[in-house]
Amino acid sequence: MESVTAEELPEEEEEEEQEQLLKRHRKEKKELQAKIQSMKNAVPKNDKKRRKQLIEDVAKLEGEMEQKHREELEHLKLTSHAKNKIDSVVVNIACLDIENQQPRISKAQKRREKKAALEKEREERIAEAEIENLSGARHLENQKLARILAARHLEIKQIPSDGHCMYRAIEDQLKEQECLLTVATLRSQTAEYMQNHVEDFLPFLTNPNTGDIYTPEEFGKYCDDIVNTAAWGGQLELRALSHILQTPIEVIQADSPPIVVGEEYSNKPLTLIYMRHAYGLGEHYNSVKQLMDSATENGS
Template structure:
């Protein structure tokens, strides 16, 4: 082991050499490997400090401090198929080269710590990769909204927001029918508050579907009577089937603008009067509950 002066000189050189290695490793680290490299460097510094303390204690005739007793997971940890010179696998290689026992001899590898360090580095790399991938994805809400605004301007329409409560399709149709002067159903529409008029529209859609089962049963995944009851009495979302039923009930042409395209649902009426045209906006990404309809009125 030599004299105290020789040991101190050697310890100083070992610290200097390790600092140089640490600086080189950190300088060559990437975003994905930085956490693993930092962990590796900290472990190398800890091991050097521990070994030097053991050597000083042995030279002074003091009790040599014991290293942490961590179980060997040799049989549990799978080794990587292709070792690398840096990053996660580089950490394992350096741990194997620099681990020293109390008597200065190579100590059995601490595979538990190696495994934990590898797992932590891999997890951080995966998180970083997911963040980068998400950052490069277009914002669907922003894209959808921009396309809708272009269509509104081209067609001279302004949007009236409808509460996203499960009744939005029926509330939007109620607003549109009121704009073109079409009564919503039996009784006076004025007897209902504006935010309650959807109830008449729901009943109208349910009544038409129930009265024309051949037009709808092929598209249903449940008995017709159960479906009709949900449309009439609950907050079940409406869709294409309900729009078709409402177009025929009120003899209106329903134009739905959505994400850069327009869909038209016609009543197929043979009556003497041309159907009125009403406008809806359909969103898939801009509202927290999912799909949503707003009413579109003529710009003044």
């Protein structure tokens, strides 16, 4: 019987360590969301420059936390794996001198049951979180968008929230047309086009502190940020891209009719999804793809 106790104890400790780590991760994520909300509340809605910087800061914070949590889980797995190897050797040696040893199958079954219980608990936590979000703005927006897209045999294709989402969505749509332009290229061409057509864009850019139209220097800085930072793109940049690509760009929203820029061009439109409640800061662009069922039907 001693061999059973020696084998089960490290396993119980491993599961307890994992649960404690996941519990701490959930707490840290909640604290980060509270911090993000506080950061958001501190920035005026009309301060576009500070909001863009805020988006970069939030993306960095979320990315750093995600990487930290991933590394901690990986470290725990590696440590547990090494401990399990040592424990296995010790147990096997001890078992050589023990008669009436319990069948290995019962121990394996016990491990499976414990893992199943942990998985069930995790699924229950996910279900509870989904129930809490049923009346949230993000959930309602997703429902509306799903209905709009389903009518067109489309569905959302998720794009990372890193400040480059609009350009990444354009990049993804261009791939469908076998046009391989990178995010860096799209940013560079956008800034160059806007600088060469100042009169088409400058009147729509104002200093959030004074309300005055951007000075040439401020406009130059704005274009530099497009190229050299993760500055969030909006309707002005979409207008520039439609001229660069000579292609219409359609933006689907949950609560408003679609916006189309570049209607003067006859190419197949690029389709983006604009979401107001996707992340802590709200605004986010996604791409679209064909629904699998409709794609199958078209191919049959």
